[in-house]
Amino acid sequence: MMEETFTSRTKDIESGSSTPTRSSAKFIFALDLLGITSSLFIISLMRLESSNAFDGSRWYVLGLIFLTLFSLELVEGYDLLQLTLPSIIKRTVLAGLISISVTALVTFIFRLEVSGVLGRGVLFGTISVFTLYATLIRVLTYKLIFSRAKNIRWLLITNQNHFSQLKIELDQNKSLGQIEYIDPKEFENAKFQETIQKNWSGIILSPSVKLSDSIVRTILNKRISGTRVFNLSNFFEIYCKKIPLSDLQDSHLALSPGFNLQHNALERQLKGFLDYILAFLILILSLPLLVLTSLLLVITQGFPIFFKQERVGLNGKLFWIYKFRTMIRNAEKDGAQFAAKGDMRITHLGKLLRVSRIDEIPQVLNIIKGEMSFIGPRPERPEFVQTYQQEIPYYDLRHTVKPGLTGWAQVNYGYGASDEDTVEKLQYDLYYIKNYSLLLDLQILLKTMSTVLFQKGT
Numbered sequence: 001m002m003e004e005t006f007t008s009r010t011k012d013i014e015s016g017s018s019t020p021t022r023s024s025a026k027f028i029f030a031l032d033l034l035g036i037t038s039s040l041f042i043i044s045l046m047r048l049e050s051s052n053a054f055d056g057s058r059w060y061v062l063g064l065i066f067l068t069l070f071s072l073e074l075v076e077g078y079d080l081l082q083l084t085l086p087s088i089i090k091r092t093v094l095a096g097l098i099s100i101s102v103t104a105l106v107t108f109i110f111r112l113e114v115s116g117v118l119g120r121g122v123l124f125g126t127i128s129v130f131t132l133y134a135t136l137i138r139v140l141t142y143k144l145i146f147s148r149a150k151n152i153r154w155l156l157i158t159n160q161n162h163f164s165q166l167k168i169e170l171d172q173n174k175s176l177g178q179i180e181y182i183d184p185k186e187f188e189n190a191k192f193q194e195t196i197q198k199n200w201s202g203i204i205l206s207p208s209v210k211l212s213d214s215i216v217r218t219i220l221n222k223r224i225s226g227t228r229v230f231n232l233s234n235f236f237e238i239y240c241k242k243i244p245l246s247d248l249q250d251s252h253l254a255l256s257p258g259f260n261l262q263h264n265a266l267e268r269q270l271k272g273f274l275d276y277i278l279a280f281l282i283l284i285l286s287l288p289l290l291v292l293t294s295l296l297l298v299i300t301q302g303f304p305i306f307f308k309q310e311r312v313g314l315n316g317k318l319f320w321i322y323k324f325r326t327m328i329r330n331a332e333k334d335g336a337q338f339a340a341k342g343d344m345r346i347t348h349l350g351k352l353l354r355v356s357r358i359d360e361i362p363q364v365l366n367i368i369k370g371e372m373s374f375i376g377p378r379p380e381r382p383e384f385v386q387t388y389q390q391e392i393p394y395y396d397l398r399h400t401v402k403p404g405l406t407g408w409a410q411v412n413y414g415y416g417a418s419d420e421d422t423v424e425k426l427q428y429d430l431y432y433i434k435n436y437s438l439l440l441d442l443q444i445l446l447k448t449m450s451t452v453l454f455q456k457g458t
Contacts, residue, residue: 024141025078029069035133036068036126043125064103064123068130071095071102076450077134080142081175088138096131100124145175152177155196158206158232158247159183166204166232169240176239177201193218202228204235207249241412242427243434245393253394258434261401271438275374279367286361293324293358300349301325306362311379314402319371321379322362326350357452363405375441376404377429388422398429401436408432408440411447 040061072078075091075098083091103123154170156163156179163181170176182195196203196218203219205211211219223229233252236244243252261267297305307325310318327345346354353359366372372379377398380388388395409428413421432440 024080024145028078028080028137028141031137032069032072032134033065035137036065036130039130039133040064040122040126043129044122047121047125064099064126067102068095068099068127071098072134073446074098074449074453076447077138080138081145081173085139085142088142089135092135092138093131095134096127100127149175149177152201153199154179154202154204155198155200156181156204156206156232157209158204165244165246166235169236173240196222200227202230202235204230204232206232206247207252208247236427237431237435241408241431243430244427245423248394253397253434256434259436261433261436267436267438271373271441272370274438275367278374279364282361283364283368289358290361293353296349297324301328301347310382311403312382312385312399313371313379314399316396316399318382319366319369319379321372322365324353324359324362326353326359360405367405371402373402373404375407375432375444376402377407377432378410378425379403384422391419392423392426394430395426397433398426401433406444406448406451408444411444411451414451 072092072095075095076083077088077091077095080088100123104120154177156166158181163179167179170179180195182192200222203222205219219229230238231252233243233248234256236242261271294305304325307323307327308320309323311321313319326347327350328347350359363372367374380398385395407429408431409425412428413425432444
């Protein structure tokens with residue numbers, strides 16, 4: 001009986017699905033929109049005893065609703081599966097405080113006239129009621145997701161090594177459910193037939209697994225009967241938002257959808273235009289901060305103020321990256337090396353600049369020059385790139401897009417200073433390169449703001 005690899009025989013039985021994260025986020029956002037609107041209307045009606053409570057203040061109302069929802073996004077209030085329950089409660093309350101504080105500050109600074117409709121009583125009452133409501137919604141949704149996860153069971157057809165890798169991912173994200181595996185050696189045994197006929201939430205196959213015609217037919221019948229079927233790379237891409245290097249084959253990257261940024265000149269031009277405009281705005285708005293930082297560096301550390309270093313950019317082209325200096329002079333007199341947590345070469349002011357990400361602001365000059373983008377894989381040093389391209393498969397794909405000030409790897413994995421961290425980050429970078437969209441860029445920008453707010457990845 002003819003046997004071929006899974007990739008060449010089963011392209012027609014792969015299927016996608018909404019992830020728990022994506023589905024819950026949309027559901028909660030819809031409930032939040034309903035909740036903040038209802039809270040505002042009810043509190044206004046109670047205090048003003050008028051059905052025309054919003055007359056003359058519609059833009060103010062819309063601004064308050066947008067700010068409240070944006071505050072929840074800022075504190076990662078829609079990424080429930082990445083947080084603990086106590087953290088969800090704390091962040092939801094923090095979002096309410098941000099909304100109240102910013103609304104009150106903007107109203108005071110610009111002396112907004114809202115016809116008395118949205119005074120302090122209505123504002124505090126609305127946000128307080130909504131914060132309680134939003135917290136309750138998130139707690140119930142969180143418990144529901146993890147309660148349902150107990151009934152989710154995946155069957156992985158692969159060897160022990162790939163099972164171990166996927167099990168680590170599932171252990172880190174309990175919402176995905178439980179996993180069992182069966183070795184390809186069992187294909188022709190009664191044990192395999194008995195196992196695969198069980199009621200699975202989904203079946204995952206390693207791309208290198210060889211399948212007979214009868215096994216393909218069995219899996220196809222399972223899919224037709226309602227069981228989801230993935231290859232290992234697709235499962236990671238859909239559910240874990242990264243592309244695993246383990247068992248990754250050229251065929252997955254060559255034949256599956258993606259790489260829109262490389263194929264669509266209009267999207268590249270739009271991304272570049274937005275980078276250029278945003279970089280100029282940030283440069284102008286941050287000018288007082290840049291001057292203050294420069295003075296503090298001169299006083300505490302002396303010259304030079306800026307640090308420049310050669311990095312690898314688009315298509316392997318070298319360029320000089322700019323940052324505020326955060327280390328002592330001659331920090332690399334012994335050669336190139338990663339900066340590690342607790343690195344003694346980092347000055348006291350340098351630690352503050354790194355935590356706040358102020359040291360990265362001069363890179364807007366690289367963006368204006370067209371050498372970098374706001375979003376993309378972080379540019380690496382040529383000394384490291386030369387080694388990684390020889391040792392890590394697909395590492396050179398990072399250079400098919402412009403490097404970024406922040407990226408999907410930075411907001412999902414955080415700080416890394418080892419070869420293992422480099423491999424892990426590359427898996428997230430590959431996901432970004434393959435699945436690029438302006439919406440994903442926006443998501444990364446919001447996550448970056450949250451990263452700075454909660455000082456993650458430092």
